[in-house]
Amino acid sequence: MQLRDYIFRRLLVLPILIIGVSIVVFTLTRVGGSPIGIYLSHEMTPSEVAEIQARFGLDQPVWVQYLQWAKGILQGDFGYSGVAAAPVSDIFPLKLAATMELAAAAGCVALFLGITLGTFAGARRNRLPDHITRIVAVSGASLPQFWFGILLLIVFWAQLGIAPIGRSDATIFASIDHPTGLYTIDAILAASPKAFWDAVWHLILPALTLGYGATAIIARMMRSALVEELQQDYVDAARAKGLAEKIVLKRHARRNALVPTVTVIGLTFGFLLQGTITIEIIYRWPGLGRWMADSVLRGDQGTLMTYVLFTSVLFLLVNLIVDVVYANLDRRVTLGK
Amino acid sequence: MLDATQASENVASVRDLKVHFQSKRGVVHAVDGVSFDIQDGETLGLVGETGCGKSVTGRSFLRLLPVPPGILAGGAVSFRPHGPCTACEGAGCEACAKTGRRASGDQPVDLLSISLQDMRRIRGDRIAMIFQDPGKALNPTLTIGAQMSEVFLQHRTAELLDRAGLPPDTAGAVRRFAAQEPRFGDGLILKFPPKRGQRAKLQVALNQMVTEALAETQVPNPAKLMDRFPHELSGGMRQRVMIAQALACNPDLLIADEPTTALDVTVEARILELIRALQQRRKTSVLYISHDLSLVRRICDRVAVMYAGRIVEIGTTEDVFANPRHPYTRGLMAAVPTAGTARGKLAAIRGTVPELVDPPLECRFAGRCPYETATCRQNDPSLQPVSGGHSVACFIDHPTGSQDAPSFDRVTE
Numbered sequence: 001m002q003l004r005d006y007i008f009r010r011l012l013v014l015p016i017l018i019i020g021v022s023i024v025v026f027t028l029t030r031v032g033g034s035p036i037g038i039y040l041s042h043e044m045t046p047s048e049v050a051e052i053q054a055r056f057g058l059d060q061p062v063w064v065q066y067l068q069w070a071k072g073i074l075q076g077d078f079g080y081s082g083v084a085a086a087p088v089s090d091i092f093p094l095k096l097a098a099t100m101e102l103a104a105a106a107g108c109v110a111l112f113l114g115i116t117l118g119t120f121a122g123a124r125r126n127r128l129p130d131h132i133t134r135i136v137a138v139s140g141a142s143l144p145q146f147w148f149g150i151l152l153l154i155v156f157w158a159q160l161g162i163a164p165i166g167r168s169d170a171t172i173f174a175s176i177d178h179p180t181g182l183y184t185i186d187a188i189l190a191a192s193p194k195a196f197w198d199a200v201w202h203l204i205l206p207a208l209t210l211g212y213g214a215t216a217i218i219a220r221m222m223r224s225a226l227v228e229e230l231q232q233d234y235v236d237a238a239r240a241k242g243l244a245e246k247i248v249l250k251r252h253a254r255r256n257a258l259v260p261t262v263t264v265i266g267l268t269f270g271f272l273l274q275g276t277i278t279i280e281i282i283y284r285w286p287g288l289g290r291w292m293a294d295s296v297l298r299g300d301q302g303t304l305m306t307y308v309l310f311t312s313v314l315f316l317l318v319n320l321i322v323d324v325v326y327a328n329l330d331r332r333v334t335l336g337k
Numbered sequence: 338m339l340d341a342t343q344a345s346e347n348v349a350s351v352r353d354l355k356v357h358f359q360s361k362r363g364v365v366h367a368v369d370g371v372s373f374d375i376q377d378g379e380t381l382g383l384v385g386e387t388g389c390g391k392s393v394t395g396r397s398f399l400r401l402l403p404v405p406p407g408i409l410a411g412g413a414v415s416f417r418p419h420g421p422c423t424a425c426e427g428a429g430c431e432a433c434a435k436t437g438r439r440a441s442g443d444q445p446v447d448l449l450s451i452s453l454q455d456m457r458r459i460r461g462d463r464i465a466m467i468f469q470d471p472g473k474a475l476n477p478t479l480t481i482g483a484q485m486s487e488v489f490l491q492h493r494t495a496e497l498l499d500r501a502g503l504p505p506d507t508a509g510a511v512r513r514f515a516a517q518e519p520r521f522g523d524g525l526i527l528k529f530p531p532k533r534g535q536r537a538k539l540q541v542a543l544n545q546m547v548t549e550a551l552a553e554t555q556v557p558n559p560a561k562l563m564d565r566f567p568h569e570l571s572g573g574m575r576q577r578v579m580i581a582q583a584l585a586c587n588p589d590l591l592i593a594d595e596p597t598t599a600l601d602v603t604v605e606a607r608i609l610e611l612i613r614a615l616q617q618r619r620k621t622s623v624l625y626i627s628h629d630l631s632l633v634r635r636i637c638d639r640v641a642v643m644y645a646g647r648i649v650e651i652g653t654t655e656d657v658f659a660n661p662r663h664p665y666t667r668g669l670m671a672a673v674p675t676a677g678t679a680r681g682k683l684a685a686i687r688g689t690v691p692e693l694v695d696p697p698l699e700c701r702f703a704g705r706c707p708y709e710t711a712t713c714r715q716n717d718p719s720l721q722p723v724s725g726g727h728s729v730a731c732f733i734d735h736p737t738g739s740q741d742a743p744s745f746d747r748v749t750e
């Protein structure tokens with residue numbers, strides 16, 4: 001099957017999957033408790049409660065309620081966030097931008113460090129780069145993120161005082177417009193190096209903390225895949241052609257080692273997203289993760305449902321991207337089987 | 338070691354080659370004092386059971402051994418690359434089979450001691466190799482064209498620039514592409530004008546060279562084959578690609594390590610024919626490694642029989658097959674299925690190749706040999722001539738002088 005047809009087909013199935021996901025999300029949330037919990041207090045009389053229920057349509061059969069929710073979503077109405085005291089659709093993009101900027105930075109750190117460390121380690125097995133990678137891999141996989149994050153904070157913020165906390169400096173923030181909500185991009189658009197450095201400066205520690213675990217996973221996978229590839233006949237055949245070791249490594253072995261690594265990279269995406277909750281709380285990062293933590297604690301169902309629905313769709317898309325990249329790297333993959 | 342006349346006829350000489358491997362059980366003497374010559378233009382067969390050191394010997398020519406665990410424990414592999422033909426000065430004449438190159442009187446180089454830089458210049462250009470399984474020796478994620486191009490980029494940069502109509506002193510990203518020394522950012526530079534046009538011209542020239550090389554191996558539609566991936570081709574087709582790639586630069590020596598073992602019998606015959614035809618036309622010398630005696634008999638001028646890290650018999654194909662002098666050679670011949678023997682009923686040699694961890698001082702075939710005597714357990718026979726060009730390492734032809742010399746007339750098992 002052609003790659004283009006394959007992508008097209010997958011996109012066609014996507015809406016069906018999303019509907020399925022939305023039903024699951026709706027059901028699970030309802031099982032968790034009444035959506036009006038956040039508005040109730042002990043002093044209310046049963047009739048007052050019934051009135052609130054009627055106002056939100058909760059006296060209707062469940063499937064009608066689902067359809068109403070779905071209809072709202074199609075019209076861009078995601079409900080009201082009690083925590084933010086505003087419609088979910090007003091707040092969501094802002095929080096999303098904050099989280100995406102953090103996750104993207106962490107993803108870049110993990111991709112770059114993971115692949116570089118893994119390649120060095122695989123190519124120089126049992127030598128210094130390999131040992132360094134092993135330390136990163138073991139610590140990255142075993143140190144709890146909150147512990148590592150707090151450790152960095154104590155050292156660089158509390159003790160040395162060189163790292164900031166939060167997402168930006170208040171005066172610098174006020175000095176430029178924020179059309180995208182991604183502060184680094186906004187700073188570039190406003191041509192303000194000062195704002196750019198401020199944004200990057202605030203990103204470094206959270207991105208490093210968030211990306212560390214993923215770095216470990218990617219590096220370990222890359223290393224073992226590369227070690228395996230370097231033992232294949234085609235590597236010797238490439239050397240037998242007179243190619244420089246650098247070309248043998250980069251063009252032949254590393255490229256092929258990336259094939260299994262791409263799948264793992266796709267999986268680490270979930271790891272990153274999950275990590276944003278902890279990281280945003282530790283570093284006071286005003287993103288989805290922190291908002292979600294608050295919403296869970298206070299039973300803010302509109303926000304929760306939107307978040308879960310959104311991340312599910314994101315996962316479906318990431319999976320599709322991984323499959324496409326995978327097929328592009330390795331032509332032996334037969335699509336759509 | 339070699340006198341002048343003899344030396345000029347040899348494209349390569351292996352002298353007392355020792356390659357060992359560090360293993361958990363000790364040092365494996367995989368190749369343990371092997372000496373032989375490859376004469377210019379000949380096909381030398383290297384036969385023996387699996388595990389007796391044939392591949393390690395063949396790979397030594399290109400230094401394609403994993404070190405560690407491998408240890409180059411001693412010896413020399415001297416190689417005398419061809420120089421420009423004196424009769425036609427490289428233009429190509431009858432005397433040099435239109436290749437423009439002939440055996441030269443130059444000093445040979447020791448392949449085991451030259452720098453890796455020099456080794457790389459020889460690999461793929463002066464000495465090429467074909468591997469056992471073409472399905473594994475081709476990179477699964479690169480097209481045939483991309484893989485074959487690498488040989489030309491590595492060794493034929495000048496010709497490539499010339500064909501593309503670019504000056505020989507072309508520099509910068511274009512040259513780095515043509516010489517396969519990419520730097521970070523080159524890809525981007527070559528994607529946009531003004532370099533884009535030159536890159537395109539190089540690609541056209543490169544495709545032309547690859548197509549020509551593929552056409553030599555009689556593949557149908559070589560231009561189309563370039564865009565295919567290895568898994569889309571049959572085994573025979575893949576091996577043709579490997580052969581085309583190996584012979585692309587007209588090497589002086591081709592190491593063929595069981596090139597048909599992974600193929601069907603019907604395909605095998607055609608591949609053999611192809612190697613033979615190309616070799617004769619280009620006057621390339623071939624070291625043909627195989628475990629199949631009957632196959633070696635068909636295509637080789639001379640045969641070296643290897644056993645447990647040693648050459649035990651060597652001579653012209655005629656001599657060795659008409660009058661095999663080593664019990665192991667005789668055993669191998671008896672094991673060859675003929676039209677008469679039923680399948681699966683080979684007269685195989687009993688036992689297996691011994692583990693070569695610190696081998697004791699005795700004949701390595703002792704224990705499996707039907708003629709062995711006490712002498713064979715106390716001494717290690719060396720390769721000695723029995724007649725001109727035919728040598729054997731066995732006490733049957735070269736008794737030590739002690740009482741119980743072995744003999745073909747006395748089966749002792």
Ligand SMILES: Nc1ncnc2c1ncn2[C@@H]1O[C@H](COP(=O)(O)OP(=O)(O)O)[C@@H](O)[C@H]1O
Nearest residue numbers: 358365367386387388389390391392393403406
């Ligand atoms: N990469 C390696 N690591 C360890 N030992 C090896 C390696 N390659 C070869 N050997 C040793 O060398 C011996 C000869 O191997 P090889 O030359 O491949 O045999 P053949 O090609 O005749 O079947 C093997 O039995 C093994 O003990």
Ligand code: SF4
Nearest residue numbers: 700706709713731732
């Ligand atoms: S030396 Fe002895 S054991 Fe070795 S091959 Fe000859 S007869 Fe057999």
Ligand SMILES: [Mg+2]
Nearest residue numbers: 391392594595
């Ligand atoms: Mg072998």
Ligand SMILES: [Zn+2]
Nearest residue numbers: 422425430433
């Ligand atoms: Zn000539």
